[in-house]
Amino acid sequence: MQKEYIDKYYMTEVDTYANSIYCHHAVMGESVTEHSHEKGQFLYTEGGVVFLKTAEKSYFLPARHYIWIPPHVKHSIHPSSPEVVMRNLYFPKYSTDTAFFDKVNIYPVNDLLIELIMFTNRWNGNIFPEEEPRYSIAKAFKLILPELSQTELPLALPYxxxxxxxxxxxxxxxxxxxxxxxxxxxxxxxxxxxxxxxxxxxxxxxxxxxxxxxxxxxxxxxxxxxxxxxxxxxxxxxxxxxxxxxxxxxxxxxxxxxxxxxxxxxxxx
Missing domain, CATH: 1.10.10.60 (Homeodomain-like)
Structure with missing residues (x-):
């Protein structure tokens, strides 16, 4: 992947289209200030620890783990190094969503999920429902998360x-x-x-x-x-x-x- 530093303004595009799945892969460069979005966020990082802060807790996201951030949860993101790579997928809410998607949590990433994450590397920006098979593949990525994430880890400390x-x-x-x-x-x-x-x-x-x-x-x-x-x-x-x-x-x-x-x-x- 070519390492391009994160464009802070991409976050304003995440919720532009309510029914799209939005993908963004980039080197972080620096901290991302407090924000929230209408869509749920899958965040996987490479190259260092990321500290993610909400109003209640400070989360530590290390390599080989991902964090799920539900819609409307205010948070800020702080990389331990400017070279940390973020892989983000933002999903709309679906009628089939379970309680799994209602809470912030960190989960280990197995080899299958790593392969799926690397598959998404080819996507950047919005994926719309009419863009098949890309949309169905991206949606399946979200739907399979509860099956691949049976063990939540206490990688957070409350304030x-x-x-x-x-x-x-x-x-x-x-x-x-x-x-x-x-x-x-x-x-x-x-x-x-x-x-x-x-x-x-x-x-x-x-x-x-x-x-x-x-x-x-x-x-x-x-x-x-x-x-x-x-x-x-x-x-x-x-x-x-x-x-x-x-x-x-x-x-x-x-x-x-x-x-x-x-x-x-x-x-x-």
Whole structure:
């Protein structure tokens, strides 16, 4: 694919025709400011991690994964590198759409979906219903997603609104290599363990351990993909002295072992 930098104004064309499927493949270049569209968006990226932010959460989209963004969801897109390639398909709503298409989620991409994504590389701009067989093929791409995406991954962290919890999250980000116990965290911020536990559940809908584990694994993705560190180096950087423990945790959260992820990270770059 010839790498052409993204034209920011293509987004104004996405909803020009309500019944079209709109395709756009380009190098991102820079962040895309907050926007929304009438159509649902399939986004797959190559060449780096993309951070996608909504009002509620920050999503981490690594290689070999895609994100589905339902219609009308305001979001901004922030690539970790200007060389990140975006592959976008925007779909109108169909009467056959299931609840799968109503929520923002990240899913791993298998080999079949990779082949389908690369097939769409020949398309750019609107595909109209009368353009057969292109339209039926593009529509089938959307309809098959629920079948190929059985495992949603928790590659997102919610934003806290509580000021104290914001300070705590910043502290965890800055000390990610440290094994910070729940008790020591509560003591450091002069707050009772009971109050802190309630704060995490109320603000983030998860426990401290769940949050810190996901934070560490998402940081690992970035270190593996952007900084090209070895699996062993990454494990130490995010506070794991045991490589098997790190590998098992990474596999549980991300859906693949870090060694396999490293093997696949250069695909389609």
């Amino acid at each position: 806290p609104k509580n000021e104290k919890l914001k300070q705590i999250i910043t502290y965890l980000e800055q000390n990610i290599a440290e094994n910070i116990s729940f008790k020591s965290l509560a003591e450091h911020f002069d707050i009772s363990e009971r109050t802190l536990a309630r704060l995490f559940q109320k603000e983030l809908a998860m426990s401290y351990i769940q949050y810190f584990t996901i934070l560490r694994m998402l940081t690992s993705l970035k270190l593996l993909l952007d900084d090209k560190l070895s699996v062993n180096e990454v494990a130490l950087r995010v506070g794991y002295n045991s490589l098997p423990t790190f590998s098992n945790t990474f596999n549980k959260v991300i859906g693949v072992r870090p060694s396999e992820y490293v093997k696949n990270r250069n695909l389609l770059l």
